[in-house]
Amino acid sequence: MLEIKKYGAIDIGSNAIRLLVSNIVIKKGNDIQFKKSSLVRVPIRLGADSFVKGIISDENITRMIDAMEAFKLLMKVHNVEKYKACATSAMREAKNGAEVVAQILNKTGVQIDIIGGKEEAAIISSTDLSKLISGDNSYLYVDVGGGSTEFTIFSAGKITTSKSFKMGTVRLLNNKKSVNKAIFADVEKWIKKNTKDLKNLALIGSGGNINKLFKMSGRTEGKPISYIYLNAQYQFLKKMSYQERVSELSLNPDRADVIIPATKIYLSAMKWSGASKIYVPKIGLSDGIIKSLFYNKI
Incomplete structure (x- = not known):
């Protein structure tokens, strides 16, 4: 019997924000397959804010909110059943990082986890x-x-x-x-x-x-x-x-x-x-x- 699940991942990086939608193909007796279905990249350079000014600018907060709304719609169209959003160093170091996360959650319903460097390395290392x-x-x-x-x-x-x-x-x-x-x-x-x-x-x-x-x-x-x-x-x-x-x-x-x-x-x-x-x-x-x-x- 063949089962296909659709999961999503939002990677909020310092140079760009990405949405990956993957098909997870499960068949008894076979190795589980992870196949990319869609990858959308938005060039919101949060690092230019965080590493220079120490905060995420209002302009980029607005762009992030728009991006999360767009990603939600794309995941809905793809019938994504489960997803997670992770933010890395730019959001880690921004003084208003936690405030931005709360604002995005309030506006879009998307929960963003700001992950540490070790956790980021561990997640990346879990790839095949x-x-x-x-x-x-x-x-x-x-x-x-x-x-x-x-x-x-x-x-x-x-x-x-x-x-x-x-x-x-x-x-x-x-x-x-x-x-x-x-x-x-x-x-x-x-x-x-x-x-x-x-x-x-x-x-x-x-x-x-x-x-x-x-x-x-x-x-x-x-x-x-x-x-x-x-x-x-x-x-x-x-x-x-x-x-x-x-x-x-x-x-x-x-x-x-x-x-x-x-x-x-x-x-x-x-x-x-x-x-x-x-x-x-x-x-x-x-x-x-x-x-x-x-x-x-x-």
Whole structure:
């Protein structure tokens, strides 16, 4: 007997807000399948408010309310039976974060949970990485967001350690160079300390920017990107102006600036861990929310 459930996940990030609707296919004797049905991305850059002014602006609160109303209607059309909304670093750090959550709940009925860095890393790590992390190989999982980056180390199929750093793309664009230098130094120290005894380590990358870089590479799904290719792409992107990245590469306006610091983070993580390749399985927080909801972990 075949059963299909529809779940929704709302990921309120620092660079954009996403709604993922997934079909969960349940058939006796078969593995449970999670299939993306719809993904809607709205470029509301909350990090530009939170990391610079310390609060979410009235304009963006209004846009968030409109987005939640739209997402509710979309989930109704899709017959979503269960959903969860999670907000990450921009809302975590905004002084009026709790007030914004209450206002959205009052206006739309959507309950938003502001999750911590460790919880965010745990939800992301609950995604299906079994095809990659099986066996004795070691991996450094890097999820780059707008406000923070989550690092998780897998060895022999198990999580050995994880940490969230305030090293997001929107934050890096708005920080002073000296601040960014200090953050990169902290991350370098952590990665080198936790990967020094791991041989033949590879990266697993998630986030909108690495997904875009993978698509631009023309690689077959499941095949990794090499450090040499990614570095060449980084140098190519840096030489182009913001306008050229939008007009010639057809990048979204809110992607064309953050893709530079994002690529730098992935390259740095590869260099410090000694990894020569990065796998891009196209998974992230919203996928983790769906699976955590299904397995009653959140």
